[in-house]
Amino acid sequence: xxxxxxxxxxxxxxxxxxxxxxxxxxxxxxxxxxxxxxxxxxxxxxxxxxxxxxxxxxxxxxxxxxxxxxxxxxxxxxxxxxxxxxxxxxxxxxxxxxxxxxxxxxxxxxxxxxxxxxxxxxxxxxxxxxxxxxxxxxxxxxxxxxxxxxxxxxxxxxxxxxxxxxxxxxxxxxxxxxxxxxxxxxxxxxxxxxxxxxxxxxxxxxxxxxxxxx
Numbered sequence: 001x002x003x004x005x006x007x008x009x010x011x012x013x014x015x016x017x018x019x020x021x022x023x024x025x026x027x028x029x030x031x032x033x034x035x036x037x038x039x040x041x042x043x044x045x046x047x048x049x050x051x052x053x054x055x056x057x058x059x060x061x062x063x064x065x066x067x068x069x070x071x072x073x074x075x076x077x078x079x080x081x082x083x084x085x086x087x088x089x090x091x092x093x094x095x096x097x098x099x100x101x102x103x104x105x106x107x108x109x110x111x112x113x114x115x116x117x118x119x120x121x122x123x124x125x126x127x128x129x130x131x132x133x134x135x136x137x138x139x140x141x142x143x144x145x146x147x148x149x150x151x152x153x154x155x156x157x158x159x160x161x162x163x164x165x166x167x168x169x170x171x172x173x174x175x176x177x178x179x180x181x182x183x184x185x186x187x188x189x190x191x192x193x194x195x196x197x198x199x200x201x202x203x204x205x206x207x208x209x210x211x212x213x214x
Contacts, residue, residue: 001026004056005033011052013144014152015044016095017117019069024095024156038062043069044116046140074135074143075116077109083128090120090129096155097162115152 001009009029020041022028031037032053039053040062047064054061064071077098079090086104091097098114101107121129135143 001030002033005030007056008032008053011045011049011056012042012149013044013049013115013141014149014156015115015117015144016152016156017044017115017119019043021068025153032057038065040065041068043071044074044140044144046071046142048141052141071140073133073137073139075118075131076111076114076134077116077118077120078130078132079107079109080128080130081106081108083126085126085128087125089123089125093119093123095119095159096152097159098155113151113155115148 005026006029009026012025012029014025016024018024020028020037022031022037028037028041032039039057039059040050042049042053043064045052047061050064051061053059079099084101084106086101086106088101088103088107090099090107091101095117096113096115098110099107099120100110116131116134118131121131
């Protein structure tokens with residue numbers, strides 16, 4: 001991330017909501033720094049957020065682009081525990097690990113960690129997640145703070161670390177399994193094309209190694 005992108009990133013609210021059209025706040029900041037994105041695509045930051053980005057880039061402070069959403073109060077996700085089936089899809093979708101629960105167990109939202117990103121809502125198969133107003137009439141940065149943004153960023157970065165570590169550990173398991181099969185391929189191959197099976201396993205091994213190296 002270059003210096004301008006870093007400054008733009010620091011000026012964003014870190015809700016990681018993706019409404020800007022990018023996978024996270026860092027992606028949006030990089031796109032703005034490159035001139036590939038406008039500065040009016042962040043609804044959680046609202047018009048004050050646009051003004052902050054304008055000051056950093058020297059670009060005109062355009063009205064918030066309605067295609068990305070509208071400025072509004074901070075929201076909080078709430079799970080109807082009576083309807084929750086414990087599918088864990090919301091756990092995977094939450095960028096700040098603000099949802100607590102397990103497979104086939106009731107989930108609940110940890111209020112202080114929820115950024116109101118809304119990403120848990122569309123993945124719920126039983127529509128048991130709703131959003132409530134958590135800031136009254138305050139909107140944009142009036143409903144959010146620098147401290148909130150810093151906490152959200154820390155949790156998001158740990159979420160990414162945890163996710164990548166899990167991916168790496170899974171790739172290691174797959175690699176070890178593929179290596180064990182290759183070491184004893186003849187004994188494990190009955191009535192199959194040995195060369196074809198070897199090529200399939202070697203391809204899987206290459207994919208696992210590539211994942212582990214990223």
